Amino acid sequence: MKLWQKDYTPNKRIETFVVGKDYLLDQSLVRFDCLGSIAHIKGLLDIGILTQDEFCTLKKGLLEIIELDTEGRFIIQFNDEDVHTKIENHLVEKLGDVAKKIHTGRSRNDQVLTAIRLYAKERFLAIEEKAISLSLSFLTFAEKYLMIPMPGRTHLQKAMPSSLGLWAGAFSESTLDNLIIMDAGYELYDQSPLGSGASYGIPLPLNRELTAELLSFSKVQRNTLYANNSRGKFEVSLLMSLLGVTFDISKFSNDLILFLLPEFNYFELPEEFFLGSSIMPQKKNPSFLEMIRAKSNTFISLVFQIVSIVNNLPSGYNQDFQETKEPFIKGLDMAEELIEIASLIIENLKPNEASLRKACTPEIFAQDKAIELVKEGMPFREAYKKIAKEIDKVKTSEIEEALKKRSHIGGTGNLGLPILREEILNKQKEIVQRKENWKKRLSKLIIPK
Amino acid sequence: MKLWQKDYTPNKRIETFVVGKDYLLDQSLVRFDCLGSIAHIKGLLDIGILTQDEFCTLKKGLLEIIELDTEGRFIIQFNDEDVHTKIENHLVEKLGDVAKKIHTGRSRNDQVLTAIRLYAKERFLAIEEKAISLSLSFLTFAEKYLMIPMPGRTHLQKAMPSSLGLWAGAFSESTLDNLIIMDAGYELYDQSPLGSGASYGIPLPLNRELTAELLSFSKVQRNTLYANNSRGKFEVSLLMSLLGVTFDISKFSNDLILFLLPEFNYFELPEEFFLGSSIMPQKKNPSFLEMIRAKSNTFISLVFQIVSIVNNLPSGYNQDFQETKEPFIKGLDMAEELIEIASLIIENLKPNEASLRKACTPEIFAQDKAIELVKEGMPFREAYKKIAKEIDKVKTSEIEEALKKRSHIGGTGNLGLPILREEILNKQKEIVQRKENWKKRLSKLIIPK
Amino acid sequence: MKLWQKDYTPNKRIETFVVGKDYLLDQSLVRFDCLGSIAHIKGLLDIGILTQDEFCTLKKGLLEIIELDTEGRFIIQFNDEDVHTKIENHLVEKLGDVAKKIHTGRSRNDQVLTAIRLYAKERFLAIEEKAISLSLSFLTFAEKYLMIPMPGRTHLQKAMPSSLGLWAGAFSESTLDNLIIMDAGYELYDQSPLGSGASYGIPLPLNRELTAELLSFSKVQRNTLYANNSRGKFEVSLLMSLLGVTFDISKFSNDLILFLLPEFNYFELPEEFFLGSSIMPQKKNPSFLEMIRAKSNTFISLVFQIVSIVNNLPSGYNQDFQETKEPFIKGLDMAEELIEIASLIIENLKPNEASLRKACTPEIFAQDKAIELVKEGMPFREAYKKIAKEIDKVKTSEIEEALKKRSHIGGTGNLGLPILREEILNKQKEIVQRKENWKKRLSKLIIPK
């Protein structure tokens, strides 16, 4: 029985079309919808809509659902339509009439908004934590192989002397910037939409500050229409904030696809990472790197999917929002997986120093030679031209020497990795702290009394 | 046991990442992979690699798998990696050593290419058939309500006298153009990649013309590298060819979202199509129309996903192609579903003639008035200015009169629906014929002897 | 003469292809490239590569170029290739040999990175300022027409009592969230890439902290490879941060396209905003609203253009980055223009109170009636069912009453607009302050001494 069902039976084909896989996706929202409801009934108690007894009965019912869900025994079926209906129907069946009061002052729009906010916050905190770990893994690699030389490339052509420290350090430092955007995305989600109703509020004096506090939100998202209007925008903002990370990981895999080729042979990875061919006995395919490349594109298309769906909609709730649930959840899954796989790779990556050193052929020192002439007083553009004419005569410099000479901040001779480590550790502390607070608040909410 | 497995065990995390849901998607390819293999072993028999006995044994084994699959009893698990491995392993288990010969002269790239081509052809023929039906339904609506007036809109503003015949006829005629592009997409798929190996052919004199013929392909896709290079391109081309249909359906739903509003009230649909609100007892939401709008955007993002994945790849097979299987299959599903739902809607749509007639307010006849002045000899631009100044004085014309006056080809008074019906029926015949041939050829292939 | 030109002449067709319109786009970077160069030579002076005299000569030359550019007299032609070449060649011509020193320790990659950062910061500060103004305009509208009723819609169907205060307030409040993401985007740009060379630093002890300080950057972007790797990512992040704003404006235009139709007639806008038809004398087309809708989609495609170009690139500078310059600049232009047009609209928008009031038909009070029954003790779900059955009997409530009853935070009766105004004004102060600092610092840099 749908919550809204009246005296006609919905057309089955239409219903299948509209509901789609929504009921399956809702499975991940069970716990969060229950948490939202616990806060809501606490609010109803506060304004006298529920008695203490009713509140306790309902809360107990909701806590039981959370437990069933944890044990994988609260399964939403197609006929349940969605998580909210399933929960209300379940409660009515278990608790009788009192359960019919739980939807007072709510709307499914409000419920799904709240549940998704909570779900996304929890998922996102875990992703931020893993992004930090990945950054640390890159840093550790950079520290370990700091001065191992490597030809720096522009236009993919060998360009200048570089180092593994610079290469891996770039990915590490990048993550801190990514987290700036991610934190901003998180900040949007840290607002409570609870109490916004179907977009237009509720004719009851709901205590929205109380419920926000209970659910560990930093503030109330005030305007009730805006709460609903923001749904797609927030989803886009959160997923987009992860593009920095997926860009980095895609770049990392592109580098490795090249550098693992026998023609380069710069690195090695454990044999167990590679897949074989059904027909060519000799093959060891870096399928995982290609899949990173491919999935980084899939990730982009998920963002684009949500953007396309939510742009050009009028104000207020529109059914289209339901269609963003799948790409949103999938996007979070995919970003998390890409981070995990990238971590696994960098932590197992071994450089072939000999190959790397051999690749540092003389011509990459051409600019160094030009700068030497500059130091002797020749204008740079003339030095450049002189060296360009005699490019065949450039002999291999002492490579370590060249790396050290880049002694300005961020150069191979002065990468500032200790400062970077400190910055990352500070950021890590901040995120762990945020996560602790989140856990503490929610655990209070589920104390059964 | 993977087909390529050697003396090391693949890293579980990496494997999960690479395989993903591929094994689930492969479930729909079982029958087609078996068909491809039957043709292939027939080819091996032809060039003396298999004996008649071996061929018969293997064919029997493959036909059994097709039967198991039909009964839902041939389930691919994660550990099977993919459909090809599962089938080869199954045959080895059932038939012993002879089954180890089945992969002679093949590659999984070749297998998946062939299986997807067959799968897509069958699906696409069904989709084309449904698109034609939809076109007929729009046509029937147009014929039935041919001269019921309706204000024609530009910039969504009321502009000129129009009719339901013109409005619905536009969707019907559009489908014929869509089929031009769809047929071109189909033509690409009507080429046999079988025998292309891992991209570089096979050191055996495979009879590719024979196998193409057996599998109901119109021709061999010659260059073996091109066969593999074309994978992503073909998928993009086929899905893109459906954009015309999804555009139309999206436009249709946008029109209806508006015209079903009480402010317009142009049409009615059965109550059972509408979903309710959990909080507002009066609501009847046209969720299915909003879902069409949303899903038409999802469809676009699926196309974009494949495009992003396959652009910028080097020649030859790349693992990235695996990542396009999901959006490709999903895209076909979605296009088919959108067509079905649109058919359901137009077949149940009823006009409210009174509302439509009332909406034809006088100002939409302004151009007609100007043209009348033109007929009396006034240059159009002056007539336009004269009417513009006296716009308030324009009185409602006899609307049927106005509709009939648009007597040129394609005007409300001369829509040419009988010709359109003939064109559609011819197209329908052609597609049905194509489908019959396809069925006949494949059914020959599975005669168990 | 190109900076890199040697003893062969580039192929003209290839050159035209590669340079494209880049030289035209570079016109907007002239001032910023000069500013970057002034800071750089100050740095070279600091480490003894230039003498005080050389520095002064070069600075004077650069200041003259800034002046020429201001007067529109420093025009980059196709043969100049790009702004950097044009400037160096101009200086060599004017100043002779000393100018050949200006490229010491630089690279065009470094130059363009620095110039674009400065350009984007200045543009972005202006955009943030305008976004705040737009927010204030929406707020003013909300305050002015606070309690004018309007039917709130979900699924575009009339749903509940709402108000112009809630509707316009939603757009105003939304902007504050948009600015959270925008500020994060800005923070990325507030790092100095100067000194990063071609991606691999410079074999000179450049004082990167000094030059960062001179150019009003908050910090040095350390890792030189990362500085280059980040180029596309930063552009994506900055443009994406504007999606919140363009979403809002698109939603606003979608609402108005509907609400301005005669069937609704909720609002009025000055006649001068509308364009006419060449053929229908009566038409007044809201072309500007349709163009907002269209351009919001163009904006999205610009973001995805950059995303597509920069994803899947290997580390280090790649020529592909040049291709992002156009969509980046165009994106900033477009976002700014959309904000300006939206401001113009909301500032000129007048409600038709009578139409709005009339549209508040009885059924939108159904939920209120149900809640009244709840207050009398009936469980909500039963009240819902009771009202659903008697929906025809619901009579128009006193609408103002209903609006006031939504007395929780963010409801129509308690929108919190005064707090919102304070928050917006605070944000405005912060941005104005940021802009002042930027101006002050840069003006110091161009003191001619």
Place this chain on the structure above:
Amino acid sequence: MKLWQKDYTPNKRIETFVVGKDYLLDQSLVRFDCLGSIAHIKGLLDIGILTQDEFCTLKKGLLEIIELDTEGRFIIQFNDEDVHTKIENHLVEKLGDVAKKIHTGRSRNDQVLTAIRLYAKERFLAIEEKAISLSLSFLTFAEKYLMIPMPGRTHLQKAMPSSLGLWAGAFSESTLDNLIIMDAGYELYDQSPLGSGASYGIPLPLNRELTAELLSFSKVQRNTLYANNSRGKFEVSLLMSLLGVTFDISKFSNDLILFLLPEFNYFELPEEFFLGSSIMPQKKNPSFLEMIRAKSNTFISLVFQIVSIVNNLPSGYNQDFQETKEPFIKGLDMAEELIEIASLIIENLKPNEASLRKACTPEIFAQDKAIELVKEGMPFREAYKKIAKEIDKVKTSEIEEALKKRSHIGGTGNLGLPILREEILNKQKEIVQRKENWKKRLSKLIIPK
């Protein structure tokens, strides 16, 4: 003076926003709009709306504009709004009152539709011709270096023996498939929208078959509403049909970026194709290949820009269509340029046979060895395992031998290039013929009498 202008002056800011760069883009449509108008007035003559004299005067005026445009002396300014207004105003000024009749029975929607169809047909025929040429250039390369060996790659890893014939032949054969889709796109454009008015036809008995015939269209696009609805769809279809070509060219550039690296050194291109570095004297950057890669992504985003703009629009003309003009024209330009550059590259590409031969290391013959065992009777899977264990013992085969052994259709030993040449030449003949007909018909239209 706008065609639609009445007694108020449009708001300047709004007008600038709406018109945008449209007037500049319209410059390329001048000739085609005149041609459309010549056909239209011929039609008006036919139905007695114009006298023979009036027709001749107007035609003369239009032919003069075509001439002025050819000489670059018919420049559309911002104040002209668009090409249609400019032309009508110009004629009124030159010819007086008779010119005020030219818009009889037309609408600017109809005009722009017709002009763009004609424009696109002409452009597209040229593009098809160039695509065929590119195909021939690839074929010529394949023929010339038919049996030069090259390691075939899958997953970018060396996989099997291959040849330059196979590699280049793949690009050549691909083009024929691309043309299937392109021809379908062209077919859509080969329908006359002339006479469709503002979407709703004209209250005059226009002779649409006559005008279609005059303008070299194969048929009338009947339904007048559909003619307008189809605008965006057609643009998407035509640009999308070019994706096959841009995919191929992107793949070609990706291959070359890799194969030109010193680590591979498979090919050589003239020095004049490469650009240098402003800082590293030794650099020769393949910027043109990177720009192909980047621009192939830009091309995709142009397609998706149009898709995003036109999806989700209601029936009838919407201003949004104007916003697709720029990406449409830009897309045609870009596809054409990519084809030209790719032709230039393949025509100048020289293989380094020694490097290619050296790269064919023993392990790529592993499958051949396994097949040899198969021929001796060992089941393939066992042969595979045996070779896998002894992979180090595989010795270089006689490579030419191996290439020849792939003797099935499309294998390195049997590429079928002569058949391919014939197919391409037939296609070329067909397109040239189509172009001749087009020219012949239009030239009749502009005979000044």
